[in-house]
Amino acid sequence: MTAVSTDILQEIQVGGLLAIAAIAGIAVGLTLLVQRYGPRLAEQVPGRYRLSVLALVPLLRLLIIAAALVLIIPQLIEPTFENLVAVLGAVGLALGFALKDYVSSLIAGIVVIYEGAYRPGDWVEVEGEYGEVRAVGMRAMEMVTPDDTVIVVPHQALWTGLIHNANDGTQNLQCVADFYLDPEHDGRPVRRLLRDIALTSPYLQIERPIDVVAAERPWGTHYRLKAYPVDPRDQFRFTTDLTVRGKAALREADVSPARARGFAE
Missing domain, CATH: 3.30.70.100 (Alpha-Beta Plaits)
Incomplete structure (x- = not known):
């Protein structure tokens, strides 16, 4: 594994580092634009489309991050099977011990986006707290209660408790x-x-x-x-x-x- 890691490090050149920095910068810029102007755009469209536009914000952010990783990884390692196994195994082992709860919330976040357990604009109740989902991040979602209090709920709550969704991505809330x-x-x-x-x-x-x-x-x-x-x-x-x-x-x-x-x- 040491020989494989050494070979990988030797492939990294100044041009590769500049490419990584450019990709990361573009990804951060696009993510900030989506986060800032996505909700604004949702307020401008007709009411029946508002929730659909809001639901696109976390999905677009996830796609930007995934695309950036796809472009950055070939700049870091030679895309061979052996190198991928070595690097991903080492990274996964380190993250598994150091960031177990964080990774659990990240995985739950992907599940939330894929399954649509809750989306921006949904009214949900989690652990006795009720409010409107304002944003869905990779690790947690933000909800605003009727008393205008912002509550950050890690997606890990998806594994451990019940989440009550009053309108489930629609305009219909009884x-x-x-x-x-x-x-x-x-x-x-x-x-x-x-x-x-x-x-x-x-x-x-x-x-x-x-x-x-x-x-x-x-x-x-x-x-x-x-x-x-x-x-x-x-x-x-x-x-x-x-x-x-x-x-x-x-x-x-x-x-x-x-x-x-x-x-x-």
Whole structure:
């Protein structure tokens, strides 16, 4: 292995080093351009294409890095089978001990990009934290919570826990408004009233279904009004609109809210 490594080092010339530096510089420049202008471009296109453009950002970055490595490796070693086995074996062994968790996150990052477990623009919940995916890097993804807090989540979480994706790369994100009512009422007009509340919301995505689900509890009746906003980013405005107008409509219809009676739901 020492003889092979020596032969490899002897092949590296000044011209090769300059070529490596040029390739690396171009790759870094292209990556920065993609990271900077990709999200800006996504904001300029029609809403239905926004998530697709955002999803291209990490994919383009991965392709740039892969292309740079393909061009740099022949500058470092003579592309023979023996040399490749020797160099890749040594590098893999060193990385395996020193950067086990980091490499695990990198591999998980490739899996995330390939499988589309989450993409920029998705609303996900990881380990109890919920927010919009802002960026997907090679090692980790960044998500922004509704309270405008940025959370960095290593892709390694893909191996160890559950990841809940609310819209899965689409514009369809179901919102639920909860209503807790006194059990002494007629449920049929209440269902119609809540459905009408959803139909008259300015945030409603009319093509998606509206559903009203009811369940009896020891303290009363629990209604869940389910519908979809036009844009996933409007989910909290949409849920608030449904809740506030639904509560007012129920009050006008003389339907009393549930009263606490010492029971847990």
